[in-house]
Amino acid sequence: MSPDWSATGFSTRAIHVGSEPDPATGAVVPSISVATTFVQDGVGGLRGGYEYSRSANPTRDALQAALAAVEQGTRAFAFSSGLAAEDVLLRAVLRPGDHLVTPDDAYGGSHRLFSRVLGPWGVEHTPVRLSDVDAVRAAIRPGRTKLVWVETPTNPMLRIADIGALADVAHDAGALLVVDNTFATPYLQTPLVLGADVVVHSTTKYVGGHSDVVGGALVLRAGPGDARAEELAADLGFLHNAAGAVAGPFDAWLTLRGLKTLAVRMERHTDSAERVAEWLTHQPGVTRVHYPGLPEHPGHLVAAAQMRRPGGMVSFQVGSPDAAAALVARTGVFLLAESLGGIESLIELPGRMTHASVAGSPLEVPGDLVRLSVGLEDVDDLLADLEQALAAAGA
């Protein structure tokens, strides 16, 4: 008898939902279902609802079921990348003349999508400091604002937005609240429970977790009886298939494998990030540390209320762009690379790497900012690596 998974804890859901043993063979792991097409028993006689793998695929279904379960949503859609997921959501909800409120600190690719893809199609956006609820309310254009887009913690400044408060502001205006939950992951934060309508993921990051698969997802709170939410689920499902940027079966399978160990990885990422952040506050060359787990962080209390733990991302400043560039060139365990959320520790210079495309925009980041994705190596090795790099960089 299958338990009521909705009554079980995070890891139990992550490991079991969507991964029920194969009824024919008993295999405890879902297979990678590579067929592009499925035989029909007479026209329209589908076995298990499968027809063509863009429309639906068993491996993708397994991942989608697991993602919905861990986010405590009702529907999930898996895409070939995080940006593909964002694109479908934006096109499903927004029409020319519409407006959205966006973060003034965000993943650079999301900003590029808002400004350079949606903009020319006649959709306007206003970047706002999301930690300021009144500023978000003031940015809403009555009747035109259809979405409030939230990142928390933000990339790369690690600012915190109050999801529940922003959901109220969005809903008062008849807009949807969308949360990009890539940095926090569903283990640390469940935006749908806090009032968000849709969660966006780049599963490329912590969910996949091993820097070996690009993917994205949308998860919805749509419930029976909520006509607007049901309509959104139908619109997203339509565009998922009609535009076609779906997750392939190999990618879906790797992402599902990653998801099963998310909780243990996030605990260790956070243990080490807490150590690294605290240690950085004592280093003479470090002028500021941005980490929501530090008591002096302006979003500390909101983060403590809405997140299980503060997560594995740490940013800090070293006083000058030259010192920052010298530092990131001198680490050995921390690899100099974009992206985040994998088992290996990464270091980067947002101003010249991940956020180079937002230079000159309201999202521009400090030139002396260094971003760390704290990995799963032994934390003493991470601290030693940063110590020698800071010394060598003269920071």
Ligand SMILES: *Cc1c(COP(=O)(O)O)cnc(C)c1O
């Ligand atoms: C990486 C990332 C994205 C985009 O996802 P891709 O999988 O690279 O397309 C969106 N949001 C955040 C916060 C990210 O880190």
